[in-house]
Amino acid sequence: MSEISISIPSLSENIRIVESFIDNAKERFSLDDDIYGNIMIAVTESVNNAIIHGNDGNKDKNVYLSLNMEENTITFNISDEGQGFDYNSLPDPTAPENIDKPGGRGIFLMKALSDELSFEQEGKTVKLSFYIS
Template sequence: MSEISISIPSLSENIRIVESFIDNAKEKFDLNDDIYGNIMIAVTESVNNAILHGNESQKDKNVFLSLNMEDNTIVFRVSDEGAGFDYNSLPDPTAPENIDKPGGRGIFLMKALSDELSFEQDGKQVKLSFYIS
């Protein structure tokens, strides 16, 4: 299967475009509701991070979203035009000292909801994999 991809300007209202992209994937690959729900939350969270943190909400910078089907795994990649970040030094949002802090929850959620999560290109790209049984 060839890759399906879109590119959106860094505006938070463009999340609805991402939601439509995921809805189309649900139909195309006949995803069950559990996987669909996990994808919807994890991928929109990732795009949100790319808009807010990666591209610092600069609307002249784009966020790129692609999906590929690889051996019963649906793989989403989200990349931004920012400087990247050190994904190895993220604070644990479940640690007592961080419970009241708003940051760090998104990546924690993405890890919990996807079957595999990895960062590429110095943190400018996130790869989210979901197993389709």
């Protein structure tokens, strides 16, 4: 098992650091383009949520990103220093009353693109797993 981790201040321009982190993982673990694309969208979405919602865009708070590669699964953990949130009471972005609302699509997207999605520490940590063939 190998683990790699970084921490970044909560600034949206730091998303490019996350993109480089994922590019390096693609090279290191020879990820195919489909999985790479899903990882890129889901993980950057999660980090964005951590910066904006978790840490309220406070540059003095960090977002922590790590990846674990174990057998046929690559797992990303994204943590923030915020208060957490109730992930069980999120509105369904596909429900008719929510279609025109801008928020709520991120987690829906993350769930659709990853093979496993879970929240830990009252929602302060998101765990995204992808199965590698």
